[in-house]
Amino acid sequence: MTTIVVLFNLKPGVSVAEYEAWALSTDLPNVSALPSVASFRVLRSGGLLSGAPAPFQYVELIELASIDAFRSEVKSELMHGVVREFRAYADSPQFIVTESIAPPGP
Numbered sequence: 001m002t003t004i005v006v007l008f009n010l011k012p013g014v015s016v017a018e019y020e021a022w023a024l025s026t027d028l029p030n031v032s033a034l035p036s037v038a039s040f041r042v043l044r045s046g047g048l049l050s051g052a053p054a055p056f057q058y059v060e061l062i063e064l065a066s067i068d069a070f071r072s073e074v075k076s077e078l079m080h081g082v083v084r085e086f087r088a089y090a091d092s093p094q095f096i097v098t099e100s101i102a103p104p105g106p
Helices: 016-032 067-073 077-089
Strands: 002-010 037-044 058-064 090-099
Touching: 016 037, 016 077, 058 067, 077 090
Parallel strands: none
Antiparallel strands: 002 058, 002 090, 037 058
16 A cells, blocks of 8 residues: 655644644545545654654644555646645645555565
8 A cells, every 4th residue: 555644844824723723624535535545644743752842833643545546646736726735834845755564464
């Protein structure tokens, strides 16, 4: 299974409350509804295990049944709007495409 890991900070002037309200009302439901998406989570960073601040405020984990289908689905008019709104909140998000090195567990 392919997982897209998105790492980002909020743009200057964007409040945590404003972004998180949008994530809950718009981002999570719309991305989760895509047929290619097996699961979607938005995580707020709490810092590094060492106690140091995390380099990113947020991590998104998008598990895909099909990356090709996902690439097609995000081209829809609805998803263009979601992506445009996301980019208004996120400062230079990094989208990392990953694959598991082990088969799924039992």
